[in-house]
Amino acid sequence: MKHDFRTIEKKWQDRWDAEKAFAAVDGSDKEKFYALVEFPYPSGAGMHVGHIKAYSGLEVVSRKRRMQGYNVLFPIGFDAFGLPTENYAIKTGMHPRTVTDKNIEKFSSQLRRVGFSFDWDRVIDTTEEDYYKWTQWIFLKLFEKGLAFRDKTLVNYCPHCKVVLSNEDSQGGKCDICHSDVVQKSKDVWYLRITEYADKLLEGLEEVDYLPTVKQQQVNWIGKSTGAFVNFEVPGTDEKLRIYTTRPDTLFGVTFMVMAPEHPMLDKYADRIANMQEVLDYRTVCAKKTEFERTQLVKEKTGVKLDGLTAKNPLTGKEIPIFISDYVMMGYGTGAIMAVPAHDQRDWEFAKKFGVDIIEVIKGGNIEEEAYAGDGEMVNSGFLNGYTNKKDSIARAIEELTKLGCGEMGVQYKMKDWAFNRQRYWGEPIPIVHCPHCGMVGVPYEELPLRLPKVENFEPGSDGESPLAKIESFVNCKCPVCGKDAKRETDTMPQWAGSSWYFLRYIDPHNTECLADPDKLKYWMAVDWYNGGMEHVTRHMIYSRFWYRFLYDLGVVPVAEPYKKRTAQGLILGPDGEKMSKSKGNVVDPNVVVDEFGADVLRVYILFMGDYEKAAPWNESSMRGCKRFLDRIAGLTDMASGKGETPAITKSIHKTLKKVTEDIENMKFNTAIAAMMTLINDIYDCGKLTNDELGVVARMLCPFAPHISEEIWEMLGHKDLCSLAQWPEYDETKTVDNTVEVAVQINGKLRATVELPLNCDKDVAIATAKADERVAPLIEGKTIVKEISVPNRIVNIVVR
RNA sequence: GCGGGCGUGGCGGAAUUGGCAGACGCGCCAGACUUAGGAUCUGGUGUUUUACACGUGCAGGUUCAAGUCCUGUCGCCCGCACCA
Numbered sequence A: 001m002k003h004d005f006r007t008i009e010k011k012w013q014d015r016w017d018a019e020k021a022f023a024a025v026d027g028s029d030k031e032k033f034y035a036l037v038e039f040p041y042p043s044g045a046g047m048h049v050g051h052i053k054a055y056s057g058l059e060v061v062s063r064k065r066r067m068q069g070y071n072v073l074f075p076i077g078f079d080a081f082g083l084p085t086e087n088y089a090i091k092t093g094m095h096p097r098t099v100t101d102k103n104i105e106k107f108s109s110q111l112r113r114v115g116f117s118f119d120w121d122r123v124i125d126t127t128e129e130d131y132y133k134w135t136q137w138i139f140l141k142l143f144e145k146g147l148a149f150r151d152k153t154l155v156n157y158c159p160h161c162k163v164v165l166s167n168e169d170s171q172g173g174k175c176d177i178c179h180s181d182v183v184q185k186s187k188d189v190w191y192l193r194i195t196e197y198a199d200k201l202l203e204g205l206e207e208v209d210y211l212p213t214v215k216q217q218q219v220n221w222i223g224k225s226t227g228a229f230v231n232f233e234v235p236g237t238d239e240k241l242r243i244y245t246t247r248p249d250t251l252f253g254v255t256f257m258v259m260a261p262e263h264p265m266l267d268k269y270a271d272r273i274a275n276m277q278e279v280l281d282y283r284t285v286c287a288k289k290t291e292f293e294r295t296q297l298v299k300e301k302t303g304v305k306l307d308g309l310t311a312k313n314p315l316t317g318k319e320i321p322i323f324i325s326d327y328v329m330m331g332y333g334t335g336a337i338m339a340v341p342a343h344d345q346r347d348w349e350f351a352k353k354f355g356v357d358i359i360e361v362i363k364g365g366n367i368e369e370e371a372y373a374g375d376g377e378m379v380n381s382g383f384l385n386g387y388t389n390k391k392d393s394i395a396r397a398i399e400e401l402t403k404l405g406c407g408e409m410g411v412q413y414k415m416k417d418w419a420f421n422r423q424r425y426w427g428e429p430i431p432i433v434h435c436p437h438c439g440m441v442g443v444p445y446e447e448l449p450l451r452l453p454k455v456e457n458f459e460p461g462s463d464g465e466s467p468l469a470k471i472e473s474f475v476n477c478k479c480p481v482c483g484k485d486a487k488r489e490t491d492t493m494p495q496w497a498g499s500s501w502y503f504l505r506y507i508d509p510h511n512t513e514c515l516a517d518p519d520k521l522k523y524w525m526a527v528d529w530y531n532g533g534m535e536h537v538t539r540h541m542i543y544s545r546f547w548y549r550f551l552y553d554l555g556v557v558p559v560a561e562p563y564k565k566r567t568a569q570g571l572i573l574g575p576d577g578e579k580m581s582k583s584k585g586n587v588v589d590p591n592v593v594v595d596e597f598g599a600d601v602l603r604v605y606i607l608f609m610g611d612y613e614k615a616a617p618w619n620e621s622s623m624r625g626c627k628r629f630l631d632r633i634a635g636l637t638d639m640a641s642g643k644g645e646t647p648a649i650t651k652s653i654h655k656t657l658k659k660v661t662e663d664i665e666n667m668k669f670n671t672a673i674a675a676m677m678t679l680i681n682d683i684y685d686c687g688k689l690t691n692d693e694l695g696v697v698a699r700m701l702c703p704f705a706p707h708i709s710e711e712i713w714e715m716l717g718h719k720d721l722c723s724l725a726q727w728p729e730y731d732e733t734k735t736v737d738n739t740v741e742v743a744v745q746i747n748g749k750l751r752a753t754v755e756l757p758l759n760c761d762k763d764v765a766i767a768t769a770k771a772d773e774r775v776a777p778l779i780e781g782k783t784i785v786k787e788i789s790v791p792n793r794i795v796n797i798v799v800r
Numbered sequence B: 001g002c003g004g005g006c007g008u009g010g011c012g013g014a015a016u017u018g019g020c021a022g023a024c025g026c027g028c029c030a031g032a033c034u035u036a037g038g039a040u041c042u043g044g045u046g047u048u049u050u051a052c053a054c055g056u057g058c059a060g061g062u063u064c065a066a067g068u069c070c071u072g073u074c075g076c077c078c079g080c081a082c083c084a
Helices: A005-019 A049-067 A083-092 A096-114 A129-144 A168-173 A194-207 A212-222 A248-253 A264-268 A276-288 A345-354 A390-404 A518-524 A540-554 A590-597 A599-608 A620-638 A647-665 A669-686 A691-701 A706-715 A762-771
Strands: A032-037 A071-073 A148-158 A163-165 A183-192 A225-233 A240-245 A256-259 A304-312 A319-324 A336-339 A407-412 A432-435 A439-442 A476-478 A485-488 A529-532 A565-568 A739-746 A749-757 A784-790 A794-799
Touching: A005 A096, A005 A599, A005 A706, A032 A049, A032 A518, A049 A071, A049 A096, A049 A529, A049 A590, A049 A599, A049 A647, A049 A669, A083 A096, A096 A590, A096 A599, A129 A148, A129 A439, A129 A540, A148 A168, A163 A183, A194 A212, A194 A540, A212 A540, A225 A248, A225 A390, A240 A256, A240 A336, A248 A390, A256 A345, A276 A304, A276 A319, A336 A345, A390 A407, A590 A599, A590 A620, A599 A620, A599 A669, A599 A706, A620 A669, A620 A691, A620 A706, A647 A669, A647 A691, A669 A691, A691 A706, A739 A762, A749 A762, A762 A784, A762 A794
Parallel strands: A032 A071, A032 A529, A256 A319, A529 A565, A739 A794
Antiparallel strands: A148 A163, A148 A183, A225 A240, A225 A304, A225 A407, A256 A336, A304 A319, A432 A439, A432 A485, A476 A485, A739 A749, A784 A794
């Protein structure tokens, strides 16, 4: 048969659709397998091959598991709220709803053309009312529990997009959406108290099977550190200067204090600070610096010494100066530090520049040259003198501070609370009413969804106000508690809201009573295997684990962690080896590939091009090799006949089957395909195979290239779908050879190979090796020092 | 600076975890069939001085045996970054 992909791919896609071949079954007593891929953001550009790679991995695993008898849930949906759509809508004058619908249609048709085995009855769209009703429901629950709150603080603000950004969305001081510089702005914003869950998120990592680097990134992001809070008296005031330190045992080495330029104590005691103008000037300079400038490592320490405020070391009673400097951040710890210049490089540099004393309290370094951060014996430290173990000295210091009432043990996290509102139109409205009498009141549950009003103009206001603020019919409402006039919250939720729980909705996508039926949740959760990009490891994954854990604490979901296993695919690079991007013009459109080579070739090539978890450049001529491979598979149909097994082929099939079965589970798709290529080469060399053997080939190929497999399966006379046929089992005994080729080394150098029976006796192996015509002359007349035999592998004879 | 990963032919990449380096594919060379080939088929293809040779970034070490383990070093990629 000819590999006529243009005809057969459409034919089988239609049949899968018509038979709902890949529908997950509720209430089944089969073992379940929930495979999750990150749902796409449906942009106007359509999909690119990177999307296809991201889904192909679990597509293969899902198809195989289905054939192995699992009840598989492999869903897809669209994460469709967000700025790119809104910006596109503003530019073109189309409504975001229309844009979104168009894009989803485009994405869906592309996905179908590739032949993915998604359950199309469970597709979700985060912008649909039935969906975001439950996003709002979860928000209200968070609000009820005090985990959603408003606060006026310094926030990351993107002047270009006119939105407040979370820390996660402004990494490196650049807006994640438009890449312009983010500025710090004081604003009244919504927060989700994710820090309350920091420990649970950290502990949860112990029970899950994530890639080590994924875990590591999450641990770093949460950034837990333990240490102590210490309160320094500020003579002449009632207030204490509170600092956080991980090394309270170095307190005897403190020679000055540093506050962040924005520290509130400065304003409070402005009248006591003689050089307040200098302080204010410095603050202005710092505020103007971009994040980039502030993080330049090489730059010199700057700062201002406060004239009029000092601090008193609680252990020594010594009075020490207070400085302000921008190397101390308001956003971490208490916004102030105790400086130990002998043992902290930043403090050391600062002390050198401003001429402050440097007192050694840990022996072992040369503090004239640089700060010493290593371990050593404590000196100049009163009751801590003589300690050599860091852990002990820290514990003792905390004990002493606690006794004196001027400090206590403390924990800090790098992770900040999640800034949760956006002043934009295309997002979930935050279901809160501001009542002049009752304060902030949640919209009653029975009124959900709080619908996004249809508007003509969804451009944000120049003052950074949400477009919704201009719609009086939306803003003005009655307070649900007292019934008097009130105003609605007009901000919307960030892009990350809808994706924080989508995997739960797949389980019961049409439920109108709750976000998903508890029995169904109990059956399907947790997600068995989640695959996606490395870029979502610290944002989406942490947010969604937080929401999920919150729902668990509410009793809504059955297990504590949502994802049992997490893997990540590597990027597909452009043919030039660079990251694919529109500006470089090296983006490959999957539609073009499907048109020219077919979906099966695209799928096989993407999985064959390299290690699934690593980046690999696109190479079209390499793809031709995959086309050749599938063409040759199609050609097998002309070779197959009713009977006449060849032992060598039988063995080759079982070996390949074993390899493919195992490799799929380990995401070693490239070697699985390589093994099948070898098998096909073997069959071509042999020139024949039986129909049954061809059936096995079709089934093991099916997860990778399902269309051609179905076609072959049908040609063999099967009425059922190959995609749902039984996965062929390999027979271990048929995968091993009776004889093996064993390498013979002399002094570690390969000199010959000998054919030996499998698991043959060590002595026989060595004897056979020595008798070999190429080996014998080389050991003749030499002293044999040692003989090593590794069964079925190697014989090494050491001679002198 | 800290954390993680990587370095193997002309290219993408394999290597049962210490046991025949280079599977599989691309490319290339030669041949066959062809009016033709960006089609198909067959054979070859790590390097070189063709042999007791050399070869997994480089230099050492451990071992009968090292791409794999250890020490040092160079280079690349990714993440975090004045986190107290």
